[in-house]
Amino acid sequence: MINKTRKHKLESPKQKHNRHKATEAIMILDKMKHDFKEPPKAMKYFYDLFERVHCKNEPLHSDKVKVGTMCIQVPSEIIYALDAVPLRLCNGFYTNDEIGSDFLPSKACPLVKATIGEFVSNNFSDKPDLIVSPTTCDQKAKSGAIIEDLGFSVYDMEFPRTKESHESREYWRRSVRKFTKDLSADLGKKITKKRLKKSVMQVGYAQHLYHKLNVLRKNIKSPILGIDMFLVTNAFFFDKIDKWIEAVDVLIKECEQRVEDEYDCAHKRSPRIVYTGSPPIFPNLKIPLLIEQADAIIVADETCSSNRMFNDMVSVDEWFVNDMIDGIADRYLKGCTCPIFTKNEDRKRRIIDLVKEYKADGVVYQAFAGCQVYEMEQRSVLEAMEKEGIPIIYLESDYSPSHLGQLTTRIEAFVESLKNRKRKAK
Amino acid sequence: MKYFAGIDIGSTAIKVALVDESEELVGHRISASGSMFYKYAKQSLKELLEEFSIDEKDLVYIVATGYGRKLFKEADENISEITANAIGARAAAKGKCEIKTIINIGGQDSKAISLDSDGNVVNFAMNDRCAAGTGKFLDVVAMNLELEVDELGDYHFRSKGTPLAINSTCAVFAESEIIGLLGNDNSVEDIVAGVHYSIAKRIVKLVKRVGIKENIYFDGGPALNAGLVYAIENELSKEIFIPEFPQITTAYGAAILAQESYGYEKEEE
Numbered sequence: 281m282i283n284k285t286r287k288h289k290l291e292s293p294k295q296k297h298n299r300h301k302a303t304e305a306i307m308i309l310d311k312m313k314h315d316f317k318e319p320p321k322a323m324k325y326f327y328d329l330f331e332r333v334h335c336k337n338e339p340l341h342s343d344k345v346k347v348g349t350m351c352i353q354v355p356s357e358i359i360y361a362l363d364a365v366p367l368r369l370c371n372g373f374y375t376n377d378e379i380g381s382d383f384l385p386s387k388a389c390p391l392v393k394a395t396i397g398e399f400v401s402n403n404f405s406d407k408p409d410l411i412v413s414p415t416t417c418d419q420k421a422k423s424g425a426i427i428e429d430l431g432f433s434v435y436d437m438e439f440p441r442t443k444e445s446h447e448s449r450e451y452w453r454r455s456v457r458k459f460t461k462d463l464s465a466d467l468g469k470k471i472t473k474k475r476l477k478k479s480v481m482q483v484g485y486a487q488h489l490y491h492k493l494n495v496l497r498k499n500i501k502s503p504i505l506g507i508d509m510f511l512v513t514n515a516f517f518f519d520k521i522d523k524w525i526e527a528v529d530v531l532i533k534e535c536e537q538r539v540e541d542e543y544d545c546a547h548k549r550s551p552r553i554v555y556t557g558s559p560p561i562f563p564n565l566k567i568p569l570l571i572e573q574a575d576a577i578i579v580a581d582e583t584c585s586s587n588r589m590f591n592d593m594v595s596v597d598e599w600f601v602n603d604m605i606d607g608i609a610d611r612y613l614k615g616c617t618c619p620i621f622t623k624n625e626d627r628k629r630r631i632i633d634l635v636k637e638y639k640a641d642g643v644v645y646q647a648f649a650g651c652q653v654y655e656m657e658q659r660s661v662l663e664a665m666e667k668e669g670i671p672i673i674y675l676e677s678d679y680s681p682s683h684l685g686q687l688t689t690r691i692e693a694f695v696e697s698l699k700n701r702k703r704k705a706k
Numbered sequence: 707m708k709y710f711a712g713i714d715i716g717s718t719a720i721k722v723a724l725v726d727e728s729e730e731l732v733g734h735r736i737s738a739s740g741s742m743f744y745k746y747a748k749q750s751l752k753e754l755l756e757e758f759s760i761d762e763k764d765l766v767y768i769v770a771t772g773y774g775r776k777l778f779k780e781a782d783e784n785i786s787e788i789t790a791n792a793i794g795a796r797a798a799a800k801g802k803c804e805i806k807t808i809i810n811i812g813g814q815d816s817k818a819i820s821l822d823s824d825g826n827v828v829n830f831a832m833n834d835r836c837a838a839g840t841g842k843f844l845d846v847v848a849m850n851l852e853l854e855v856d857e858l859g860d861y862h863f864r865s866k867g868t869p870l871a872i873n874s875t876c877a878v879f880a881e882s883e884i885i886g887l888l889g890n891d892n893s894v895e896d897i898v899a900g901v902h903y904s905i906a907k908r909i910v911k912l913v914k915r916v917g918i919k920e921n922i923y924f925d926g927g928p929a930l931n932a933g934l935v936y937a938i939e940n941e942l943s944k945e946i947f948i949p950e951f952p953q954i955t956t957a958y959g960a961a962i963l964a965q966e967s968y969g970y971e972k973e974e975e
């Protein structure tokens with residue numbers, strides 16, 4: 281020790297990591313709570329939840345087997361049916377991004393870097409017992425091996441890169457069947473018709489609630505901000521599903537009341553935005569925050585951390601185990617609009633549909649620098665929007681808190697241009 | 707007895723250090739740079755000599771350093787603050803630990819210096835952006851929070867919640883961030899801790915550019931702020947050495963150099 285009289289002990293690596301995470305978390309929550317009109321009271325559950333988990337590292341699932349998922353493509357219905365809890369591990373912390381940078385190329389995707397960073401720090405509020413890594417995008421597929429090298433048990437789940445063909449559908453169905461069998465053997469739990477049906481119904485009910493809440497945003501006076509909505513859907517990554525359902529139920533009732541009262545959480549002339557691109561994951565909600573701070577409102581999104589997680593439900597012909605598993609497989613392949621697929625007309629269609637249904641004035645397309653597939657698909661989406669006469673802005677960003685000035689200027693200018701268009705259209 | 711002086715004319719303060727023939731620190735003086743560096747520097751030196759009743763004739767060699775060093779015409783020699791800082795740091799920690807890395811936060815800049823085992827400067831880095839993360843920045847923060855700069859350390863340790871980050875690298879934007887945080891009813895203590903950690907993170911990035919080798923020495927006025935010291939230690943996950951008089955390390959180094967130069971000159975004669 282250099283200073284013999286020191287009063288304050290140095291932080292341990294875990295304490296330091298926790299402090300970094302807590303600072304990031306509290307900064308965004310602080311802005312969400314205070315920078316806008318009064319958020320719905322029911323949002324308190326979600327603000328507190330994120331504070332508990334990310335600032336206080338509070339575990340939520342101590343009594344359960346935890347299956348970490350590296351992507352939206354891992355069927356949570358099957359995990360729940362085996363009495364385990366799925367935890368989506370896609371990470372949004374800049375501090376983890378910095379840690380992960382040592383393990384990946386400098387131009388890699390910040391989300392992937394941050395996810396690796398969380399494993400390197402090995403500082404989970406709920407530590408996963410097993411990791412399922414679907415072979416979706418290159419960077420995610422390859423990070424499975426890095427995580428395994430860090431001493432975690434990783435299961436690669438094969439996923440096709442085309443979705444129209446009969447072969448890919450069969451291939452994926454086989455992959456899901458195999459996953460079910462392997463996980464069941466690994467956990468020593470048998471999958472039963474009753475249990476699987478129950479979990480399909482429960483996840484389906486959560487999806488139903490999401491839709492019920494989401495359609496309220498079609499109102500010209502939207503009862504809830506986009507950034508709050510992202511928090512609600514992000515909570516589904518890790519929250520206890522029954523608690524989440526309860527909290528969303530309360531939130532819906534409050535929002536319905538707001539609609540009845542014609543309460544507008546934005547302003548009269550706030551442009552309405554559809555958000556698409558790389559997923560905003562707490563606490564990296566900076567672009568949605570900037571959009572809404574610039575007096576626009578996000579009324580719908582097409583991202584895998586939100587809408588895509590809930591959009592398509594499992595459709596089952598017969599409630600037999602095998603039929604349900606195939607139905608589940610189809611939900612995750614056919615409904616998916618991720619740009620990893622060779623062709624992706626569905627995604628453009630969905631964005632256009634959302635713009636029309638939610639009476640949006642424009643689209644914000646955000647790609648993480650290093651998220652190649654979103655960067656590559658940008659051009660064709662921009663062209664498709666142009667054809668439809670839908671204004672769109674393309675932004676590239678990462679997790680770092682710098683460059684906020686430039687992003688703000690671009691977003692503000694876009695929002696202003698939408699306001700002008702609206703005014704002239706009248 | 708002969709005496710030797712080092713004068714460090716910085717952007718914010720003028721530091722004068724006096725050593726004797728055995729390189730022992732006799733006395734020092736810190737005064738504001740103000741608008742007339744030359745005049746104030748001369749005055750400060752004169753006062754220091756008077757304080758220790760040293761005859762001007764016995765002051766045989768003066769080395770000036772700091773960014774105003776060229777304005778001090780009476781100096782026998784002038785030298786960059788990087789070299790002077792390195793010499794001063796090694797000497798101030800002598801007998802306690804061997805210094806390999808120096809962090810210096812001045813009034814308007816910050817530096818990281820890497821030394822080899824002989825005390826030679828092998829690499830150094832300076833902040834490339836304005837005044838963020840410097841002493842001036844702390845002044846602005848204290849002013850916004852209606853505190854005195856020397857209260858910041860205590861406030862840091864009283865923080866009970868999560869430190870609140872200041873993301874702007876610009877002192878002007880940081881000011882508006884702080885005002886925003888205050889407006890949202892956040893505690894002054896958490897803001898102070900957040901400011902310290904934000905500066906600490908920036909400093910650690912700077913140090914990483916030159917490489918972190920122990921032991922690490924921290925000087926400049928902000929080293930008096932125990933909260934900032936603790937924040938930097940935590941960000942580095944390493945203890946750092948704080949000298950008894952953190953503000954005068956560079957002046958002390960210049961004074962030691964004055965003594966050495968005088969010795970060489972005598973030898974040559």
